[in-house]
Amino acid sequence: MKTQLAMVVDSSLCIDCKGCMAACKVENKVPEGHWRNWIKNDGVDFSMGETFSRMHFQPGNCMHCDVPTCVHACPTGATYKDEKDGVVKVDERLCIGCGSCIPACPYGARYRHPVKKIVDKCDFCDHRRARGELPACVITCPTKARAFGDINDPDSDVSRMLKDNKTVRVVNRESDTRPNIYYMGATAPLNWPVRAQAPTPIRWWGDWAKQLVWAVVGINALGVLAMLGKQLFVNDPEPGHESDSTDGGKPVETEETDHE
Amino acid sequence: MSDEQSIQKDDAEEKEQMERHTKLSIFMHWFNAACWLFLLATGIGLIRNADLQPVGGWWTDMxxxxxxxxxxxxxxxxxVGILWTLVFLVYVIAKAKEVVPFLKEVFTIDPKRDVxxxxxxxxxxxxxxxxxxKLDGILKGRFGYKPVIPDQGFYNVGQKMFAIPSIxxxxxIVVTGAIMxxxxxxxxxxAPVQWAILIHFLTVGFVFAGLLIHVYMASIAAGERPAFISMFTGKVPQDYAMHHHKLWYDEVREGR
Incomplete structure (x- = not known):
């Protein structure tokens, strides 16, 4: 079975220390004002009184979905799901920075790099994995809330965790992208992913622009075929020649010397 | 000049050639053609998304x-897109004396005659x-219809119908390409980048549709061989010019 790198997160272990966010930012040189990962929370629960207030934290990042709507929104294929490890990546040289993929992600996992002016996102620390190291967020987490590995390898930690525990995935009802971050037991908040939608021009292109171009090209091709057919198979001698300077045209039946 | 004289004169000059294209404009035509085909092939290859790809994934792979x-x-x-743009910019600026009359000719339409x-x-x-x-029999002169093919100038209106959208x-294409x-x-x-992608695609598609007719007319259509040859030699025979571009022929003959 193909490798699919994934995370299994026990969000009840998360203490919101922001270690994963800081580690990622340093490791991947994420510019000011942007993040490749996050810790969400469900707000403070005061139902047990102020003394026993509680809050649930939910770490996350790009979910490297099985149905990546971001990949589907990219015209050039600069954003692609790597067959080798199941990770959704960006080919920086092929990305023209059109940003079509950004609203196509339900999780807001993408941003346009303010200096490179191309899209940037979590790649499960591709460069660290190439050296045999874990992603920065995983290795940094002090409570080991994030587990990482190949869920298609039955011997991996994440596979065993998935097998032995009930897990949930956080999805938008209208855009189930089949994400590859699993949360152990239950997690919160759940209502934050948005509906994935490519920008209007990209949708119009697939909805009617491609068909319109084919229709126009097709009509002209039919015109060419009609002219070719007539030229090859119909004997249609020219009755006169076409010119007459006095009235800007001459009835074709007029007899006159043919100049051809 | 009476008709008879003119016919005799024409016969004598039948194989004589008329200057139609300068060497530079011939170069620009073929440079444009080469860039267009290269940019078309590579541009379609840049579309990976199956919903948007008009030809098929095999083209992208190839x-x-x-x-x-x-x-x-x-x-x-x-x-190549930048090269195409820069060469044309230099041409248009340096050879404005050649380009402006060309544009004037191309964009001048005589509605009654040309329709x-x-x-x-x-x-x-x-x-x-x-x-x-048959059509004349049906219309019987309504809408000012006559079964004639009216005389045309340096370009006929069919050529203009391709030249105008092409220009x-x-x-x-250059502006949207520059935005991208x-x-x-x-x-x-x-947002402008996303719109530029769609407009770039649509515009190329429409001009390509016109290109099919242009290529047919130039390479296959009956009686158009001299026009094709003129895109290399720059000259057309006088009888061809008189037959296909009578108004231009008259203009040249009258020395205007």
Whole structure:
């Protein structure tokens, strides 16, 4: 079975220390004002009184979905799901920075790099994995809330965790992208992913622009075929020649010397 | 000059040639053709998304195979696009004396004459001359219809119908291409980039549709061989000019 790198997160272990966010930012040189990962929370629960207030934290990042709507929104294929490890990546040289993929992600996992002016996102620390190291967020987490590995390898930690525990995935009802971050037991908040939608021009292109171009090209091709057919198979001698300077045209039946 | 004299004179001059294109404009035509085909092939290869790809994924695979990946394909597309634009910019500025009259000729339409030409030439090239008489029999002179193919100038209106969208489309293609190229260099707002992609695609598609007719007319259509040859030699025979571009022929003859 193909490798699919994934995370299994026990969000009840998360203490919101922001270690994963800081580690990622340093490791991947994420510019000011942007993040490749996050810790969400469900707000403070005061139902047990102020003394026993509680809050649930939910770490996350790009979910490297099985149905990546971001990949589907990219015209050039600069954003692609790597067959080798199941990770959704960006080919920086092929990305023209059109940003079509950004609203196509339900999780807001993408941003346009303010200096490179191309899209940037979590790649499960591709460069660290190439050296045999874990992603920065995983290795940094002090409570080991994030587990990482190949869920298609039955011997991996994440596979065993998935097998032995009930897990949930956080999805938008209208855009189930089949994400590859699993949360152990239950997690919160759940209502934050948005509906994935490519920008209007990209949708119009697939909805009617491609068909319109084919229709126009097709009509002209039919015109060419009609002219070719007539030229090859119909004997249609020219009755006169076409010119007459006095009235800007001459009835074709007029007899006159043919100049051809 | 009486008709008889003129016919005799024409006969004598039949094989004489008329200057139609300068060497530079011939070069620009073929440079444009080469750039267009290269940019068309590589541009379609830049579309990976199956919903948007008009030809098929095999084309994308083939183009990326030839150029060693999508990133290199994008780079050569951008380089050739910039070269195409710069050469045309230099041409238009340096040779304004050649370009301005060309544009003036191309954008001048004589509605009454030209609509009749478009209708009748279209019918003649597909259904034949007989269909013109039939139509005349039906219309009986209504809408000012006559079964004639009116005389045309340096370009006939069919050529203008391709030249006008090609020129305006070329400007649109260059502007949208520039927006996309500038996107990851200097642009902050991505909305114009997204629209530029769609408009670039549509415009290329429409001009390509016209190109089918242009290529047919130039390379296959009956009686158009001298025009094709003139795109290399710059000259057309006088009888061809008189037959196909009577108004231009008269202008040259009258020394205007």
């Amino acid at each position: 183009m990326r195979g030839i150029f060693g990946g999508g990133a290199n394909l994008l780079l050569v597309h951008e380089i 009749l030409w478009l209708v009748n030439k279209g019918i003649q090239m597909t259904l034949g001359y007989k269909a013109l008489y 305006l489309g070329g400007v649109v 190229t500038a996107s990851n260099v200097m642009l902050e707002n991505t």
